Amino acid sequence: xxxxxxxxxxxxxxxxxxxxxxxxxxxxxxxxxxxxxxxxxxxxxxxxxxxxxxxxxxxxxxxxxxxxxxxxxxxxxxxxxxxxxxxxxxxxxxxxxxxxxxxxxxxxxxxxxxxxxxxxxxxxxxxxxxxxxxxxxxxxxxxxxxxxxxxxxxxxxxxxxxxxxxxxxxxxxxxxxxxxxxxxxxxxxxxxxxxxxxxxxxxxxxxxxxxxxxxxxxxxxxxxxxxxxxxxxxxxxxxxxxxxxxxxxxxxxxxxxxxxxxxxxxxxxxxxxxxxxxxxxxxxxxxxxxxxxxxxxxxxxxxxx
Amino acid sequence: xxxxxxxxxxxxxxxxxxxxxxxxxxxxxxxxxxxxxxxxxxxxxxxxxxxxxxxxxxxxxxxxxxxxxxxxxxxxxxxxxxxxxxxxxxxxxxxxxxxxxxxxxxxxxxxxxxxxxxxxxxxxxxxxxxxxxxxxxxxxxxxxxxxxxxxxxxxxxxxxxxxxxxxxxxxxxxxxxxxxxxxxxxxxxxxxxxxxxxxxxxxxxxxxxxxxxxxxxxxxxxxxxxxxxxxxxxxxxxxxxxxxxxxxxxxxxxxxxxxxxxxxxxxxxxxxxxxxxxxxxxxxxxxxxxxxxxxxxxxxxxxxx
Numbered sequence: 001x002x003x004x005x006x007x008x009x010x011x012x013x014x015x016x017x018x019x020x021x022x023x024x025x026x027x028x029x030x031x032x033x034x035x036x037x038x039x040x041x042x043x044x045x046x047x048x049x050x051x052x053x054x055x056x057x058x059x060x061x062x063x064x065x066x067x068x069x070x071x072x073x074x075x076x077x078x079x080x081x082x083x084x085x086x087x088x089x090x091x092x093x094x095x096x097x098x099x100x101x102x103x104x105x106x107x108x109x110x111x112x113x114x115x116x117x118x119x120x121x122x123x124x125x126x127x128x129x130x131x132x133x134x135x136x137x138x139x140x141x142x143x144x145x146x147x148x149x150x151x152x153x154x155x156x157x158x159x160x161x162x163x164x165x166x167x168x169x170x171x172x173x174x175x176x177x178x179x180x181x182x183x184x185x186x187x188x189x190x191x192x193x194x195x196x197x198x199x200x201x202x203x204x205x206x207x208x209x210x211x212x213x214x215x216x217x218x219x220x221x222x223x224x225x226x227x228x229x230x231x232x233x234x235x236x237x238x239x240x241x242x243x244x245x246x247x248x249x250x251x252x253x254x255x256x257x258x259x260x261x262x263x264x265x266x267x268x269x270x271x272x273x274x275x276x277x278x279x280x281x282x283x284x285x286x287x288x289x290x291x292x293x294x295x296x297x298x299x300x301x302x303x304x305x
Numbered sequence: 306x307x308x309x310x311x312x313x314x315x316x317x318x319x320x321x322x323x324x325x326x327x328x329x330x331x332x333x334x335x336x337x338x339x340x341x342x343x344x345x346x347x348x349x350x351x352x353x354x355x356x357x358x359x360x361x362x363x364x365x366x367x368x369x370x371x372x373x374x375x376x377x378x379x380x381x382x383x384x385x386x387x388x389x390x391x392x393x394x395x396x397x398x399x400x401x402x403x404x405x406x407x408x409x410x411x412x413x414x415x416x417x418x419x420x421x422x423x424x425x426x427x428x429x430x431x432x433x434x435x436x437x438x439x440x441x442x443x444x445x446x447x448x449x450x451x452x453x454x455x456x457x458x459x460x461x462x463x464x465x466x467x468x469x470x471x472x473x474x475x476x477x478x479x480x481x482x483x484x485x486x487x488x489x490x491x492x493x494x495x496x497x498x499x500x501x502x503x504x505x506x507x508x509x510x511x512x513x514x515x516x517x518x519x520x521x522x523x524x525x526x527x528x529x530x531x532x533x534x535x536x537x538x539x540x541x542x543x544x545x546x547x548x549x550x551x552x553x554x555x556x557x558x559x560x561x562x563x564x565x566x567x568x569x570x571x572x573x574x575x576x577x578x579x580x581x582x583x584x585x586x587x588x589x590x591x592x593x594x595x596x597x598x599x600x601x602x603x604x605x606x607x608x609x610x
Contacts (some may be wrong), residue, residue, distance in 0.1 A: 203493070206492060222493040244573075258503045283531055
């Protein structure tokens with residue numbers, strides 16, 4: 001690998017940004033990595049772990065002379081961060097972000113940035129249930145998709161460089177339009193997360209079924225929901241509030257289908273249930289063939305009866 | 306390990322029974338393992354793989370002189386199987402099952418069996434997304450819970466032997482009453498499975514979001530639902546129809562909570578969302594501490610943004 005940017009500034013130092021720092025360093029992709037975070041504790045941890053070359057007190061300092069600026073905060077504050085850094089951006093710099101929703105980020109960030117920089121929104125589809133600066137690791141993006149959303153007038157060289165950075169960190173890269181991105185992610189991520197949060201909340205509420213039983217017997221299916229529902233609360237609050245329309249649309253369809261299945265259970269319509277459950281197997285096979293999951297039978301994760 | 310039963314008969318040779326055969330053989334727990342299945346194809350596969358010492362054409366033949374008979378068919382046919390084998394059971398034999406619901410199985414099987422045998426219902430909380438006689442493996446039950454539901458008048462020696470068999474296959478064993486079992490499983494397994502099936506069905510219906518996109522970007526959360534929703538359709542149809550009341554009760558609570566969260570999204574109530582998402586993290590920690598999942602950050606399974 002060779003250097004792609006002379007200086008990269010990371011604003012926000014959670015799971016994604018710290019993983020980017022580890023991955024850029026492992027690949028020699030950046031001359032200097034500068035990081036900053038709003039919280040003094042996060043900055044202290046970042047200094048202790050040393051995944052950035054420099055950690056600055058303010059975002060304004062961090063972006064100075066940076067060729068690439070990465071907004072890696074919760075999406076709800078990205079507009080404010082953009083306004084804060086705008087006067088300090090180097091002309092010709094590229095600004096990107098790693099937010100899970102794109103229309104709201106583009107609407108909030110775009111107008112704050114000067115014409116002398118190019119904003120190329122991005123979204124790495126990678127993560128774990130852990131958050132914060134200690135949770136990052138260099139291989140997080142490997143064989144995972146990163147979606148870039150270059151505006152029509154973006155310079156091709158700028159887009160190619162940002163793509164090369166993500167590929168250098170091991171990611172597959174794809175391009176998408178903002179509204180389509182938000183709908184696809186509502187299906188593949190946002191609705192499933194809200195549903196998982198809900199189911200875990202219901203289990204928590206049921207006092208007849210003691211906590212220890214829910215936990216002991218979680219391998220029967222519930223466990224997979226708890227992993228999803230352990231993700232960062234602030235990040236997810238912002239995701240749902242900023243991708244409101246698409247998320248609610250998918251949840252509406254979900255509720256409709258769920259009612260139809262509940263009715264089939266209530267009326268004893270076994271054929272309806274069987275046909276529905278058969279159909280969903282095909283999607284699973286597609287995911288395994290696409291290399292986005294493994295078929296390994298258990299390794300501690302079997303979905304069980 | 307030493308021999309616990311002289312002859313064990315397995316009725317139905319899917320994932321659970323074939324895994325039991327592999328595990329019993331690995332541990333030397335049974336003198337002879339006899340298996341049977343309704344489908345000629347399943348019997349042929351079982352003969353080819355050789356995990357049973359003998360494969361018989363009928364259940365009546367299989368149970369002859371067996372000390373332990375394991376009903377491992379879908380729960381919807383267990384009553385009929387019990388009626389079929391009843392005249393052929395050895396006096397003093399123990400009959401058990403591995404069904405995912407217990408009240409309905411007890412009501413269907415119990416009355417069919419002669420007084421000369423003891424029925425001790427069971428439920429191993431283990432499985433994978435795969436089904437059929439080729440999917441079994443000896444370590445499926447290792448460090449997973451098996452719930453036994455001995456009737457009040459069961460002989461202690463009979464219960465202890467069955468427990469020893471499950472422990473010999475690597476399982477943890479717990480006792481529970483039938484109705485409580487069905488409620489706990491509705492929370493930890495049945496409702497999560499129906500919800501996962503529903504979400505995968507919704508994604509399949511959405512023609513604007515092409516199949517390939519749903520599959521490509523599934524690592525963002527959806528993937529975990531598809532694994533659950535790939536389980537055996539016949540087994541799950543029977544589970545929902547036989548644990549109707551508890552499943553519908555939990556789904557009713559789930560829908561209530563989901564509506565409250567949808568409303569919070571619609572009205573922009575970020576505090577409600579944040580508080581809800583924070584609460585669900587504690588359950589996740591409990592599961593990891595209980596050894597029922599691993600904290601490993603990814604191994605191809607990160608729940609992502």
